[in-house]
Amino acid sequence: MTALTDRAGTMKQGTPKRRPHLSGLNWLIWRQHRAGFWTILAVTAIGIGLMAYWRAGLVDYLTGYGYPHLSSDEWQSGFEPFSERLFDVGYYLGFLPILLGVFLGAPLVAGDLEAGTTQLVLGHSVGRTKWLATKLAIAGLVVVVSTGALSLAFQSWWSPVSERDSSLDWTSGKLFDVTGPVPVALALLTVVGGAAIGMLLRRTLIAMVATFGFAVVVQVIWSRFRLDLGTPVTLTSHNGVVDGPPALPAGAHQLGQGASFLTDSGQVLSWQTCVDQTATAEAHAACLAAEHVDGWSMDYLPYSQMQGMQWLGAAILLILTAGITVFVFLWGRKRLV
Incomplete structure (x- = not known):
């Protein structure tokens, strides 16, 4: 009996542990959109690497003037190339919520409705609410990870001069909208909005065009009321x-x-x-x-008001996102197919 017990224990110890992996509906949705997900994550990794490299160059330049204790403004005489690069990258990062809404949010539901995949999936004892929740959750997780990581990387790059250089206007969308929680909130709003538009229009290409218009309107309204978040x-x-x-x-x-x-x-x-x-x-x-x-x-x-303004604005955007999400579930439970 002892020998059998020892043998069973040895066999149990020798059994390889299964690694965490996706299964069921999670695996299916990831596989459906894996090209888009991996592209987003790869671009994020490249962006973080580039910004880390540029930050190192900025710190090397400032070190020549006594950074982190800059006692004079002499460093600003040769800072223009660095500020131009910061503004250029911030400008392009500002398009990220629009791109995510168009190429990830719009096809998220519309693609399955147009191809008939929704009926196939729901025919295998998968509830509509669970299907929508899993779709939005996985897409939302990818969006939060990518935009959050890029926001932190850009903030780290800008931080050595964020309070010192008056030429870098922190209220500009090239800085305000790509740091802190703002890019995450903007991206979630456009992606969930794109998913809702796709669910209503049920055609991928038309949904992408409509989502582009929606995302542009969001950006215009946001830029109009951005400064109203502060207290003069x-x-x-x-x-x-x-x-x-x-x-x-x-x-x-x-x-x-x-x-x-x-x-x-x-x-x-x-x-x-x-x-x-x-x-x-x-x-x-x-x-x-x-x-x-x-x-x-x-x-x-x-x-000093920048961080508070960003969190207040992000809260408003997330409330709008939550409202659209509720609409998606209410509509999807009755009229999804």
Whole structure:
């Protein structure tokens, strides 16, 4: 008995362990879209590698000026090639949510409906809700991993100068929309929106065209209201206007058309006040004196608000994504096939 027990134990110990692997519906959906998934992950890996390489070059350049303790602005004299590359890469990364929505989201459901695969799958005791949930979950996971990793890589590349270089406007879509949680939220919205459009139109090519329009509209609306996520801060001075407006804090983004005039009573006047009285400096000064102008008023967004604005914007985008997801399930349970 002991020998048999030892032998059984030896056989049990010698049995190779099965590695984690996909099976069932998960395997089927991954296999259906594996070309797109692997392409996304491969592009992500290449992008991370390139940004890591460019960051190393940036750090080498800044080290020559004492980085991480930059005591002067001399480093900005030769920084233009680095800033141009940052803006160029940020510009192209901004198209990622649109591309993911068109080439991943739109065909996700429409492709199966058009080819008749949906009826085949649902005919094997697979519920509609489970099928949709698995589709969206796997696609969403790939989107979160890819966009999140690229966002972290770009943020790491930009971070050595993010608070120091005023030429890199952090409110620009080339920086704001490709760092933090924003690219993840934008991509999820366009992908889920594309899946919903594909489910309604049931034709892949038409769904891709419609999703492109949807994604562009999302980007336009987002860029229009991006700055509204912040809380403006007002900088004032009562030292006269001869020396010009006061300097903004490092990394601040000025709002409006520029500095406004401020009267001794606290009233804000347009910078165009007395613009017709500029024939001579004396006439212009007399006009400002008559209006009781004694300083400047400027509205701006400090760099410190960037992270809060990004998370607030991402929360709004994710709420919209959740609403579209609920619609997909409600519609799909009754009218999927």
